[in-house]
Amino acid sequence: MEYFEKKITYLRGLCDGSDFPADSKEGKIFHGILDVLDDMAFMLETFMDDEDMVMDDEDMDETDEPIFFYSFICPNCGEEIDVDEETMETEKEIECPGCGNSIPMGTADIDELNI
16 A cells, blocks of 8 residues: 555645644644545555455356445435445335335436436
């Protein structure tokens, strides 16, 4: 993850080289953002190095296909709902797990769209 470390170090250098003292409002904001970026880079490095999370080509058989998910926001309660590709193509509607609102699914026929 040297890529992220180099980028963050560069940004930290820009921040330190600016005329914003670390105890000014702007300096506190910049340094706070850089601290969060450091934490994020550390977490990425931790998860990317975890061999349990890496799937080798030999672990996959020829029938494994990626599963794609679509995210929707329920217009009634605002809950985020993830739907897999198969459900998206086969179901006419799904029920929101948060409020029970019925949400239409499926693909629209391009000829039926009013553009």
